[in-house]
Amino acid sequence: MQSEPNTGNRASRPLSAGTASANPASGFREVLSSFRDWWGHEVTGTVDQVAVIEKRRAECQLSARYLLMVSMSAGIAILGLLQGSAAVVIGAMLLSPLMDPIMGVGFALAVGDYKWLRQAGKSLAVGTIFAILFTALVVFFSPLQTITSEIAARTRPSLLDLGVAIFSAVAGAYAMIRGREGTIVGVAIATALMPPLAVVGFGLATLNGTVFWGALFLFITNLTAIALTATAMARGYGFSTSLSEKQTRMQALLIFGAFVVLAIPLFLSLRQIVWESTATRQARNAVEEVFVGRATVSQMDPSFDAEPLQISATVFTPEIVGDAEGRAEQLISRRLGRPVDVTLTQLRVGTGAQAAEEAQLTQARAQERAAREQADDIADRLALLAGVPKDEVTVDRDRRRALVTARPLDGATLSAYAELERRIDALEPEWDIRLTPPLRPLSQATFDLVEGEEDQPDTYALSTQGTQAVQLAAWAQSRVGVPIAITGPADAVAAVRNAFSHHNIAVQAETTGNGFGPVTLEWAAGGNN
Structure with a gap:
């Protein structure tokens, strides 16, 4: 009786259930291994890590040119924000050098270089403080200190802001690793950092805590997102930590601590966004x-x-x-x-x-048509009230703003122009209506004697007429932008100056003795007519 020969051909045998179920996992591991090989040889293997690190380290130096470009970018940005002009804000980004130190922080964290991290962090911190103080100085001396829509939009982080920061960091890190960095990448990074930083300076100059802390929170959130995204990109391209003799365990702990500190504000922001x-x-x-x-x-x-x-x-x-x-x-x-x-x-x-x-679709078309008709109607009414042609009225439908400079009318006082603006603004509560009046003489601010109770001494306070004079002058100054000069007794001048500070308006003061008395309000440029 002959036995069947054993050919050892296992392929001809039916596969067991266990063997069949193992094939998908094995195939996945092969694909993953193939991807790793391709990424290691074709992607990370083609990157000159030494050259990239040396270039990034060199561009993190703190220099006079760096501070000059930071201040110029911040100055243009804050002027664009005060005007509510997105185009000017974008133009400021062409000058901003903030990309280099923030990317330096990200790459230093990736490679574990404590000395580089300290250098980049120092440049970033000094540039940040310099930008805040410079923008605060510009706002302090600027006649325009009104919170515009561009400023308000940068007082709290949103998911879109975070997305801009992350995508900017991805583009910036990729361009730097591949040696293709340029102006456009710098603009992308600066877009997420410089405008919030300028708004921080605005909040500092106007002593507006809500604006200051909101913009600062947005800046830190974007800063954290960019730094951590750059770190992840660098690690993905093979930039890894390698401790040398000079890099102690304490330095590694400090790097990790910096990473954690940067992550805290991002976590708080993400939690609210989620x-x-x-x-x-x-x-x-x-x-x-x-x-x-x-x-x-x-x-x-x-x-x-x-x-x-x-x-x-x-x-x-x-x-x-x-x-x-x-x-x-x-x-x-x-x-x-x-x-x-x-x-x-x-x-x-x-x-x-x-x-x-x-x-x-019908509703969208109807809304668009209604918005055009409403804007045309507002332009017609403003042109009629201001005594100017319709084409001299500036209407921004997207931001719901309408601006016009009124023609001088015989016998019309500042209060008349303020009343005209108030009436049309009341009819369009969703719009920001601004009528710039011609320069007219300002009223005096008078005081009333306030009798003290029991053993309290008598004091003086702005009269109803004085309060109205200050409010009207503050409104006119916010429209025409000409500084206001006040003259009178020292105590009265101090009280009027304090009243103007509530409107975020700085005045030029001159005292003529002590005590209380009428305070003269004038245009500092001698514009009364």
Whole structure:
């Protein structure tokens, strides 16, 4: 009886279940190994790490040129922010040298070079302080100290700001590693850093704590995101830590500590951003539940700073739902754990997704048409009130701002021009209406005697007329930009100067004796006419 020969051909045998299930994992490991080989040879292997590190280290030096370019960039940026001009702000970025030290911090963390980290950190810290102080000085002597939309937009971090910082860091690190850095990359980095830094200087000069701390928080968040992203990019390209004899364990701990300190503000910012994103998604889901999934939420605008939290939304629905706002408030309040005020605008449309999409397009076109008509109407009214042609009225529909310089009218006082602006502004509460008056004489600020109670001495305070004179002068100064000079007794001048400081306006003061008495308000440039 012959036995079947054993050929040893295992391929002809059926695979067991265990062998079959192991193949996908094995294939994945092979793909991963192949990718690692390709990345090591074709990507990181083609990078001259020594040359990149030496160049980055050399460009982190603190120099007079570096401080000059920081101050010039900061100066242009703050002037653009004060004017509300995005174009000027972007132009300032062409000069900003902040990319070099911040990238130096990121690369130093990646390679564990404590000396380089200290050098880059010093350059960054000195440049930051220099930019803040320089912008504060510009704002202090500037006649324009009003919080514009460009300034307000940089007082708290958002997910978009964080995205700009991260993408800028990725582009910057890649360009530096590959030796392709240039002006555009520097602009990208500076966009995330210099404008918030300029707003910090504005908050310092105007003693506005909300603006100062909000912008500083945004700056630190962007700074952290850029530094850590650059570190991750450098490590990904093979820049790794290698402790030498000069780099002790203490230095390594200090580097790690710097990494942790930088991560704290980013964590705090991300936590708030994640909460707001989650809250918005939960609010949207709750509104859709109220309409049993048959409606489309076209637009949702939450206001997280309000108390209670304000949520407004536009809903396209085939059937109007009664008490939708009350039911949505209950659902959202229960899920967020805080009181919520919901405002829903229900627009009835046909059934189906296509009907909702067509309704959204129709609404967008209607809003655009209404915005154009509203802007034209505002321009017509401003031109009529200011006595100028319509083409001399500047209207910014995106920011909802309208500016015009009024023509001098016989017999018209500053209070008349202020009243004209107030009336049209009251009719358009969502717009920022600004009417620049011609220079007119300012009124005196008078004082009233205030009798003290019991053993308290009598004092003087600005009279009703004096308070109105200061308010009117502050309004006119914010429009025309000409400095104000005040003259009178020392105590009275100090009281009037303090009143102007509440409007973020600095004045030129001259005293004529002591005590209280009428204070003369004049245009410092001698512009009374």
